Amino acid sequence: MTNTTKRQRRSRSSTGEGQPRRALLDFGTSSARAVLVEVTPEGAEVLGYGAASGETGLAEPGRAARRDALLHVAESALTAAERETTQSSALPAIADVALVALGGPLLETFPLVFEVKREASDRPLSLEEFEQVWKRVCRLVLDRVGEREAEDRVRRRPVGVEFVGAAVGRRQVIGLPGPAGAPLGIAACGFAWPEAGLDVVTQVVADLDLELSGLVPALQAVARALPVPEAVLLDVGHSHTAVGLVEHHRLSRATSVPLGGRAFTEHVRRALRISMRAAEVAKCQYALGHGAPDARARLAGVLERAAEEWADQVEEAFIRLAASVPLPPRVYIFGGGGRLPELLAVLRRRNWTSPLPFPTRPAVDRLYPNRLHGLRDPRGLLQGPDQVTIAALAAWAAYRPDEMEQVAQRCWRELVG
Secondary structure, eight states: OOHHHHHHHHHHHHTOOSSOEEEEEEEOSSEEEEEEEEEETTEEEEEEEEEEEOOOOTTSTTSOOOHHHHHHHHHHHHHHHHHHGGGTSSSOOOOSEEEEEEOSTTOEEEEEEEEEOOSOTTSOOOHHHHHHHHHHHHHHHHHHHHHHHHHHOOOEEEEEEEEEEEEETTEEOOSSSOOOOSOEEEEEEEEEEEHHHHHHHHHHHHHTTOEEEEEEEHHHHHHHHOSSSSEEEEEEOSSOEEEEEEETTEEEEEEEESOOHHHHHHHHHHHHTOOHHHHHHHHHHHHTTOSOHHHHHHHHHHHHHHHHHHHHHHHHHHHHHHTTSOOOSEEEEESGGGGOHHHHHHHHHSOTTSSSOOSSOOEEEEOOGGGSTTEEOTTOOOOSGGGHHHHHHHHHHTOOOOHHHHHHHHHHHHHHO
């Protein structure tokens, strides 16, 4: 991108009127998505959407992120989003600030439940006491990130700590001052990414002449905007499936399955003895409901077997997520691979109550952007399950944290600088 293009972006944005605009970026293994939003008191309104395909290497373990490739797809997606805004305005909407979603197996979560005995259990939980305990929680998360680095010698950068919830005795803390009693328990989840990958993302955002305002784990953004407070999330990407546990609209832990859309394409390629490109086209057309009946029937058989293999690994991921805690009886599937009907079908017919700790047979649904809270999309630019992450990031841009979250975020910033 030329310096002239950069200056045009900055000058158009700075002279614009109205509410703050944000550029939202979602980088995957083989693509990038961009959305321009205007943040209003009613939520984040989608102004434009763009996407671009291209191998980036960003979200795959063992592969180096390619700055040039990532910049190319990011610039293409962002330019497409800017052009889209001219449908409702004479000039393209230009943003100065960027918010980036992080996902994939490179994102590591560090769940933590910390419990302390209160010295003055007869007094209500104060702001000062909560701050002291929360800072200890944050330090524990930092220690765990350091321990993980010592194990595999991969440098990681903590990108945040999610405040999942707090309780005094058996009473949930919903505001400060909190209830009296003992002990005080706090649940949290820390997030970290390889430092090298984050450096590339930061450089790309700077190359786009944008100021990086935040890095948000994709599942964390989706959790906050869900229509229900508790759920299990399945984000079927190109090379993997991200699996997350949501409690009280907070991502409390996550893991991943090394199977995604590319694995389903490989099944099609082997069965039909065609190229990967042709197999990808056939799979995508099938997912959209296109194709002759006999061809669709053959693909259905191939993808059915692939879906069963995928579901076996998803079951193992559910077991890792649950530990000793019952799983919420609601499962949402989304992402580009989430369009395949076989995935939804295999999840719905399996008996997840044995051996898994679901209290009842879970309801399994495909998640769409229009079901997320905090999003305004009057022109219907975000409609598919593959756009859920970028739609959730838009909702995140307008989210207003509650009192407990504000305290937690401030303490974290004070601790890490």
